[in-house]
Amino acid sequence: MSESDRPGEGQPTETPVVAEAEAKAREPRFAFLQRVLREAGIGIALLLMIVIFSSFARHFTDESNITNILTQVTINLIMATGMTFVILIGGIDLSVGSVLAFAAMVAGVVLKSEALPVPAAITLAVLTSIAVGMACGFMNGFIASFWGVPSFIVTLGMLNVARGAALEVTNARTLFEFPNEFNAFGTATLLGIPAIFLVALMLVLLGWAVLTRTVFGRLIYAIGNNEEAVRLSGHNTFFYKVSAFVISGLTVGIGAIIYMSRLTIASPILGSGFELNAIAAVIIGGTSLNGGRGSLVGTFLGAGLIGVLADGLILMGVGDFVRQMITGGVIILAVIIDSYRARFAERTR
Amino acid sequence: MDTDSHNGDRPRSPLLEIKGLTKRFPGVTALNAVDLSLAPAEIHALVGENGAGKSTLIKLLCGSYIPDAGEMRFCGAPYTPQSPLDALEAGIRVVYQEFNLLPYLSVAENLLFDCLPRRYGLLLDYRTLHKRASALLKQVGLDVDPHISVERLGIAQRQLLEIGKALSSASRLLILDEPTATLTLREIRRLFEIIRDVRASGVTVIFVSHHLNEIFDLCDTVTVLRNGRRIASLPVAATNSQEIVHLMVGHELEAALAGGRTVEEPSRGPAAIRVQDLRFRGNAHGIAFALPYGEILGIAGLVGSGRTEMLRAIFGADRRDGGEIYRDEQRVLFDHPRAAVRHGVCLLTENRKEEGLVLPMAVRVNVTLTDLARISRAGLLNGGTEKALAQNWVAELDMRIASLEQAALDLSGGNQQKLVIAKWLFRNAEVLMLDEPTRGIDVGAKAEIHELLRRLASAGKAILVVSSEIPELVALCDRILVLWRGRFAGELRRDEFNEARILSLACGESMAGGNISFRGGTKGRSDE
Numbered sequence: 001m002s003e004s005d006r007p008g009e010g011q012p013t014e015t016p017v018v019a020e021a022e023a024k025a026r027e028p029r030f031a032f033l034q035r036v037l038r039e040a041g042i043g044i045a046l047l048l049m050i051v052i053f054s055s056f057a058r059h060f061t062d063e064s065n066i067t068n069i070l071t072q073v074t075i076n077l078i079m080a081t082g083m084t085f086v087i088l089i090g091g092i093d094l095s096v097g098s099v100l101a102f103a104a105m106v107a108g109v110v111l112k113s114e115a116l117p118v119p120a121a122i123t124l125a126v127l128t129s130i131a132v133g134m135a136c137g138f139m140n141g142f143i144a145s146f147w148g149v150p151s152f153i154v155t156l157g158m159l160n161v162a163r164g165a166a167l168e169v170t171n172a173r174t175l176f177e178f179p180n181e182f183n184a185f186g187t188a189t190l191l192g193i194p195a196i197f198l199v200a201l202m203l204v205l206l207g208w209a210v211l212t213r214t215v216f217g218r219l220i221y222a223i224g225n226n227e228e229a230v231r232l233s234g235h236n237t238f239f240y241k242v243s244a245f246v247i248s249g250l251t252v253g254i255g256a257i258i259y260m261s262r263l264t265i266a267s268p269i270l271g272s273g274f275e276l277n278a279i280a281a282v283i284i285g286g287t288s289l290n291g292g293r294g295s296l297v298g299t300f301l302g303a304g305l306i307g308v309l310a311d312g313l314i315l316m317g318v319g320d321f322v323r324q325m326i327t328g329g330v331i332i333l334a335v336i337i338d339s340y341r342a343r344f345a346e347r348t349r
Numbered sequence: 350m351d352t353d354s355h356n357g358d359r360p361r362s363p364l365l366e367i368k369g370l371t372k373r374f375p376g377v378t379a380l381n382a383v384d385l386s387l388a389p390a391e392i393h394a395l396v397g398e399n400g401a402g403k404s405t406l407i408k409l410l411c412g413s414y415i416p417d418a419g420e421m422r423f424c425g426a427p428y429t430p431q432s433p434l435d436a437l438e439a440g441i442r443v444v445y446q447e448f449n450l451l452p453y454l455s456v457a458e459n460l461l462f463d464c465l466p467r468r469y470g471l472l473l474d475y476r477t478l479h480k481r482a483s484a485l486l487k488q489v490g491l492d493v494d495p496h497i498s499v500e501r502l503g504i505a506q507r508q509l510l511e512i513g514k515a516l517s518s519a520s521r522l523l524i525l526d527e528p529t530a531t532l533t534l535r536e537i538r539r540l541f542e543i544i545r546d547v548r549a550s551g552v553t554v555i556f557v558s559h560h561l562n563e564i565f566d567l568c569d570t571v572t573v574l575r576n577g578r579r580i581a582s583l584p585v586a587a588t589n590s591q592e593i594v595h596l597m598v599g600h601e602l603e604a605a606l607a608g609g610r611t612v613e614e615p616s617r618g619p620a621a622i623r624v625q626d627l628r629f630r631g632n633a634h635g636i637a638f639a640l641p642y643g644e645i646l647g648i649a650g651l652v653g654s655g656r657t658e659m660l661r662a663i664f665g666a667d668r669r670d671g672g673e674i675y676r677d678e679q680r681v682l683f684d685h686p687r688a689a690v691r692h693g694v695c696l697l698t699e700n701r702k703e704e705g706l707v708l709p710m711a712v713r714v715n716v717t718l719t720d721l722a723r724i725s726r727a728g729l730l731n732g733g734t735e736k737a738l739a740q741n742w743v744a745e746l747d748m749r750i751a752s753l754e755q756a757a758l759d760l761s762g763g764n765q766q767k768l769v770i771a772k773w774l775f776r777n778a779e780v781l782m783l784d785e786p787t788r789g790i791d792v793g794a795k796a797e798i799h800e801l802l803r804r805l806a807s808a809g810k811a812i813l814v815v816s817s818e819i820p821e822l823v824a825l826c827d828r829i830l831v832l833w834r835g836r837f838a839g840e841l842r843r844d845e846f847n848e849a850r851i852l853s854l855a856c857g858e859s860m861a862g863g864n865i866s867f868r869g870g871t872k873g874r875s876d877e
Contacts, residue, residue: 234690
């Protein structure tokens with residue numbers, strides 16, 4: 001269970017403290033502060049950014065712009081949710097962008113199938129997209145865990161394999177003219193909030209519940225901290241490690257469908273560079289690249305911060321290239337802050 | 350209790366003088382106004398339970414911590430190290446329990462890493478490097494090729510290498526933090542010779558150890574710390590182990606440690622676990638034994654005799670080459686730890702930090718890790734049940750923790766070991782295999798662990814204990830099997846226990862009765 005998700009629980013309340021053992025047996029004094037800081041820090045940064053853009057960037061608080069931000073954030077948030085599972089077990093998934101394109105192309109072919117009635121085609125397309133994502137995730141996880149290959153390398157390979165496969169499906173042609181019902185979902189709103197954002201939000205909530213409230217999530221965290229201890233405690237670590245990659249694939253499959261319905265096309269060049277945005281959201285959100293530490297709340301805020309930053313900079317008239325530089329700088333800054341946080345924890349121990 | 354009166358027999362001025370040294374951490378005073386004086390060329394033992402302040406004192410000496418109060422004088426001049434570099438320059442060298450070696454560099458490069466000989470200021474001078482490395486290796490009595498990489502060395506060799514490294518540059522004070530914890534008796538003897546040589550060359554040595562007999566073998570003076578205070582400094586010749594233990598813990602413990610099992614011989618009931626022709630790590634000779642419920646069976650043997658490997662092979666943590674395992678007389682496969690755990694068999698490894706605990710996670714999480722089904726329904730965790738059950742075991746094992754949410758990392762060695770035991774009792778393990786259960790644990794906690802194991806055996810658990818400390822096995826076990834080069838060299842029942850005999854069996858000498866003989870030409874790994 002993520003300690004960071006439950007601030008305040010760590011205060012010594014229930015257990016009687018034996019006086020002579022006090023020297024060693026004590027909660028680090030700033031533990032509470034640390035736990036709050038982990039997510040509050042990024043939350044405060046996000047708020048600050050919103051305040052600054054609200055005052056300096058024109059139209060930032062317009063309803064249409066807020067809708068725009070939520071739409072922009074959606075895809076990254078979905079992919080980052082799966083990525084959080086992978087990074088928590090100490091892995092990384094570089095293939096998500098390419099797998100998104102591959103899943104989209106396969107789903108697009110299904111969607112355009114003349115033989116099926118529209119509702120059936122849409123349902124089948126959603127299922128295929130998810131299946132393709134999960135299959136790629138399974139292969140990533142299986143190869144990395146079974147042969148003990150660093151996931152960095154395996155998913156780098158998959159990045160190329162999936163991109164090639166995406167191009168192969170239609171021989172590099174772009175698919176369009178999907179059913180109207182399908183395209184409508186990409187722009188649908190509920191109470192003024194984009195429907196696709198609500199899907200992302202639900203995924204985050206579901207993922208958060210899995211990570212903090214289930215046996216599965218507990219073991220994901222434990223494996224990220226000490227895989228060997230978990231194995232020797234009688235758990236099937238292989239299953240959980242592969243599962244993390246399958247979950248990443250699952251979110252990619254969902255992301256592919258949502259991205260298609262928003263763009264109303266499926267192109268084999270979709271999603272390039274998405275892996276970096278997803279990883280950035282997770283890292284800015286305070287999840288450790290070494291695994292075992294972090295949470296989906298952080299990832300949510302991290303994805304939000306990236307979206308708000310990009311949108312605000314555009315509104316302030318900052319060019320594409322400079323924007324990219326600033327986003328990169330923020331990622332580096334987040335990692336530096338994390339290293340200070342780790343040192344702070346060490347010192348107060 | 351302070352006894353500084355014996356200063357009379359030290360004519361020379363002290364090498365290091367500490368006055369009122371204090372170090373506070375949030376919520377605790379780790380070192381409280383400690384006075385200490387080290388004579389030139391003496392071996393000064395530093396003893397105390399875990400948390401007594403030994404590590405803090407060492408870290409203050411070597412500049413890792415800055416003191417809050419007090420002063421130090423080294424070689425007559427004020428000494429205020431701001432960083433470990435200052436300590437190195439002053440000639441203070443520390444060999445820590447955790448090694449600081451670079452595994453992929455050669456022995457020679459590791460030895461002289463702080464002052465690699467250079468040519469033209471840039472190129473590494475390998476000739477000089479290996480010449481000086483060879484000399485140092487000879488000095489510490491380590492017979493290895495300086496060209497090979499450190500990853501190929503065993504723990505004992507690494508320990509000697511660390512000491513060689515500390516001797517590589519001129520030092521006036523050498524601090525050894527539990528150097529014998531991982532060594533066998535023979536290696537310890539050699540280490541002691543080296544330390545005496547070091548003393549003869551005029552260097553003062555601070556020697557930290559949990560083994561009191563070593564202090565009487567080796568040291569000139571002993572300082573006892575307790576709860577951050579110096580309780581006493583005594584010449585070793587003027588004290589005895591009872592007195593030191595008494596000073597360390599403040600209450601009587603000797604009885605608990607030396608008493609052994611007072612319960613009657615357990616009935617030889619059905620075997621909880623039986624092993625036949627177990628082969629592992631290319632060892633051609635099968636191992637066979639049976640362990641009934643309620644018995645504590647000890648496994649003695651030197652480092653490299655296959656003790657750890659045997660436990661790991663039974664548990665399914667490593668591959669087996671062959672053999673059969675019976676649990677309650679039912680054949681079981683145990684091809685991975687999951688299967689063993691499902692059958693109520695558990696392994697408490699010798700590295701509790703690396704393999705036993707998820708250190709950064711809460712005590713609560715560590716206790717329940719072995720049986721998450723018990724605290725969940727349909728995969729959903731029940732926080733209330735978890736806390737209540739974890740709390741039960743914390744109380745049952747008398748663990749001193751501030752909170753269930755405390756990270757396992759912040760517990761003392763003794764409490765960490767209890768935590769590992771707790772997590773297996775939480776799983777209702779019936780067969781407990783413990784590898785070095787009291788390594789690096791202070792005297793008080795050790796007695797508690799022993800008491801706990803006896804209690805568990807009385808409650809019907811089958812317990813297998815591997816230990817390098819023969820006195821520990823003698824005090825704890827009902828029966829001892831001696832391993833030698835991957836097979837059993839002998840078996841001793843409680844009334845036959847004899848330290849010297851166990852040791853000679855472990856060293857490959859046949860039993861006094863002569864009913865076990867060793868055929869020559871053993872194929873297998875060399876034992877050292």
